[in-house]
Amino acid sequence: MPVIALDAVSYRYPEADRPALSDITTAVDPGEVILLRGPSGSGKSTLLRCLNGLVPHSTGGQFRGRVVVCGLDTRSHPPRELGTHVGFVFQHPDAQFVLEDVEAELAFGLENLGLSRPLMRKRVEEVIDQVGINPLRRRRIDTLSGGERQRVAIAAAVAMHPDALVLDEPTSQLDPQAAEDVLQVVLRLVAELGMTTVIAEHRVERIAPFVDRIWTLDAGVLRDQPPRIALAEGGARPPVVDLALRAGWMPIPLGLRDARVHAQRIGFSPSPARGAGQGEGVRGPTICRVDGVHHRYDTAPAVQGVSLTLRRGEVVALMGRNGSGKTTLLKLIGGAMRPQRGTVTNEGVAAYVPQDADSLLFAASVDEELRGQSEEVVAPFAAWLHRYPRDLSSGERQQLAIALMGARADLLLLDEPTRGLDPQVKRALSAYLQTRAGAGAGILVATHDVEWAARTAGRILLMADGEIYADGPPASVLSDSLVFATQISKLVGGGWLLPEEVPL
Numbered sequence: 162m163p164v165i166a167l168d169a170v171s172y173r174y175p176e177a178d179r180p181a182l183s184d185i186t187t188a189v190d191p192g193e194v195i196l197l198r199g200p201s202g203s204g205k206s207t208l209l210r211c212l213n214g215l216v217p218h219s220t221g222g223q224f225r226g227r228v229v230v231c232g233l234d235t236r237s238h239p240p241r242e243l244g245t246h247v248g249f250v251f252q253h254p255d256a257q258f259v260l261e262d263v264e265a266e267l268a269f270g271l272e273n274l275g276l277s278r279p280l281m282r283k284r285v286e287e288v289i290d291q292v293g294i295n296p297l298r299r300r301r302i303d304t305l306s307g308g309e310r311q312r313v314a315i316a317a318a319v320a321m322h323p324d325a326l327v328l329d330e331p332t333s334q335l336d337p338q339a340a341e342d343v344l345q346v347v348l349r350l351v352a353e354l355g356m357t358t359v360i361a362e363h364r365v366e367r368i369a370p371f372v373d374r375i376w377t378l379d380a381g382v383l384r385d386q387p388p389r390i391a392l393a394e395g396g397a398r399p400p401v402v403d404l405a406l407r408a409g410w411m412p413i414p415l416g417l418r419d420a421r422v423h424a425q426r427i428g429f430s431p432s433p434a435r436g437a438g439q440g441e442g443v444r445g446p447t448i449c450r451v452d453g454v455h456h457r458y459d460t461a462p463a464v465q466g467v468s469l470t471l472r473r474g475e476v477v478a479l480m481g482r483n484g485s486g487k488t489t490l491l492k493l494i495g496g497a498m499r500p501q502r503g504t505v506t507n508e509g510v511a512a513y514v515p516q517d518a519d520s521l522l523f524a525a526s527v528d529e530e531l532r533g534q535s536e537e538v539v540a541p542f543a544a545w546l547h548r549y550p551r552d553l554s555s556g557e558r559q560q561l562a563i564a565l566m567g568a569r570a571d572l573l574l575l576d577e578p579t580r581g582l583d584p585q586v587k588r589a590l591s592a593y594l595q596t597r598a599g600a601g602a603g604i605l606v607a608t609h610d611v612e613w614a615a616r617t618a619g620r621i622l623l624m625a626d627g628e629i630y631a632d633g634p635p636a637s638v639l640s641d642s643l644v645f646a647t648q649i650s651k652l653v654g655g656g657w658l659l660p661e662e663v664p665l
Contacts, residue, residue: 162232163188164325164357165212165247170226171381172207172216174552181207183381185226189325189359194351196368196388197361198397199378200583201556205361206252208378209329212359213247214240231324245274248318252329252555252581254310263297263305263313270321284320291353292316292346306483308339315346325357326350332364333580334516336482336609338644344368363583364610366399366648370416389413397584400612400648404660417652424652427665445473447508448572448603449494454503456489463489465627466503471572476594476604478614478635480645481624487607488516490624491574494605509571509603516577518562522550530565538568541589556581563590567597575606579613591617615639615647615658 165188172182181204189195199205210216214235217224228235231246251257260266267288271281289295294312297305305313311331318326328347332340344367350356351371359376362368375391377384384391392398393406393413401420405413408427414420449471456464463486471477471494479487492498494505495513514521524530528546531539539546542561550558559578567573573594579587587610594604594617608614614621614635621638623631623645631638639645640656647658657663 163229164191164193164231165189165359166227166229167211168227168229170211170228171223172211172225173223174207175221177222177552178547180223180381182211182383185381185383187376187383187385189357191324191357192351192355193357193373194371195359195374195376196365196372197359197376197378198363198365198583201560201581201586202554203378203583204381205378206329206554208376208383209249209327209359209361211235212325212327213249214238214243215249241273244270244323245321246324248315248321248323248326250311250314250318250326250328250331252331252333254314257314257317258302258310261303262299262301263294264299266302266313267317267320270317274321284322288316288320291319291350306339307334308336308342308483311335311339311343312346315343315350319350319356325359328358328360328362330361330363330581332362332367334483334577334609336480336644337611339483340364340609341367363397363581365397366401366416366612369399369402370418388415400660401652404649404652404663407660407663408665417648420652444475445601447471448473449508449511449605450504450506451490451494452504452506454490454493454500454505456493456498456501462627464493464500467627467629468503469622469629469632471603471605473571473601473603474598475620476598476618477606477620477622478618479605479607479622479624480609480611480614482644485624486627487624488576489627491576491605491607494572495574507572510569511572511574512566512570513574514559514562514566514576514578516580518555518558519551521562521565522558525549527553527561530561534565534568538564554581556583556586560586560590563593567593567602570602572603572605573597575604575608577608578606579608579610587613611639611645611647612659621645 167185167187170182170185171180173180197205207216211228218240230243258266259269267285268281271284292312292315294316297309331343348371351358372388375386375388377391377396392402401414410423447470451467451469454464454467481487493500495511497513527542527548527550598604621635622629636656640650649660650658
């Protein structure tokens with residue numbers, strides 16, 4: 162008997178002009194791992210919220226069809242009851258935290274179930290070990306990093322002993338190592354507990370080798386396929402799949418381990434030294450100079466003695482683990498904060514776009530947000546003009562905020578702009594930034610997306626503990642990194658970063 166079954170499910174949000182989901186029929190058997198992917202705004206989060214009854218119980222709208230989870234019809238059972246069977250981890254874990262410290266948060270759901278104190282203690286101790294968060298148990302949640310919060314959110318869901326785990330882009334805000342750690346926690350639960358898992362993810366290279374099927378959602382229509390067939394057709398997929406299709410490798414490898422069987426038969430020559438990456442334009446005059454900048458929060462240093470120069474015409478990627486000081490540095494350069502020591506000098510208008518685009522969107526419609534902008538800026542959003550900005554997906558809101566802030570900026574500062582974006586939109590963002598750089602703007606992007614940075618930036622900065630410790634072209638900075646290396650670099654070495662660059 163399937164753990165999850167959807168029968169002819171369609172859903173339309175209140176006042177929406179088209180359905181978010183259209184006639185979806187599929188099922189998930191016990192112990193299966195499903196990867197859900199699709200373009201930004203395709204309905205992925207909506208579909209996941211159908212699995213625990215948040216859609217339509219908390220959203221209203223027009224719902225047709227039937228969703229059955231562990232034998233319970235979601236139309237006749239409320240989300241609080243379904244939540245004991247389906248553990249849900251949101252894209253932004255802060256949205257589901259209720260209490261201030263980790264142990265209390267883990268016990269909260271168990272208290273609502275009315276479990277005895279000894280049984281609650283047993284469940285909490287077990288899940289702390291399963292998820293590997295014992296060092297965090299007495300910490301306040303507001304002191305945790307993004308990766309730590311995701312692990313606590315997973316632990317809180319697993320403590321309920323659900324029959325299935327549903328995760329909505331759990332690594333979208335995490336650095337490569339933290340993302341790896343979170344997915345390893347999920348895979349351990351799958352391997353040791355046989356946890357039925359549905360995971361929506363754009364960065365599929367880490368999860369693709371372990372999934373049983375891939376659901377591809379596009380404009381509310383679902384395709385349910387075996388992994389190799391789905392990845393060969395396109396969409397979000399590991400870079401090794403792109404290389405395999407170029408090289409004619411069969412069967413298509415889903416991850417590095419399978420790809421190495423094919424790659425070891427080919428002798429790859431070293432990459433010619435590249436002075437810069439794809440995003441290198443004609444470097445112009447200095448647009449920003451940072452000299453010896455320091456900033457700390459209370460007693461914790463965030464930026465320590467950073468000095469750097471940004472020029473017109475270049476796209477620069479700023480990378481580093483969560484909590485390394487990237488966001489603080491962007492705010493200092495953009496003028497949202499003042500350095501406590503040192504100076505920041507900008508030779509033009511700086512615009513800062515934060516991770517949470519909602520803080521920049523205030524109007525009642527996209528049309529109103531774009532009022533006064535040029536036709537060139539408005540054109541990509543023509544289909545959204547009548548929509549309320551907060552009803553857009555997180556990726557769509559990010560696109561709108563970047564267009565609004567970047568239109569007239571001389572120095573554009575972006576914080577995690579690819580979060581929630583599908584491959585096609587990421588490519589469009591790369592083209593937009595390179596166009597702006599070509600027109601004389603300077604671009605600084607804080608990002609955890611190694612593959613996108615290698616394709617887009619002409620210069621990479623690596624940051625740790627508030628300091629810049631590496632600065633150079635992508636080929637030199639990323640190719641010899643244990644953490645910030647592209648998948649192709651890990652596979653073939655030699656300074657190659659992207660699948661289309663590798664000579665065959």
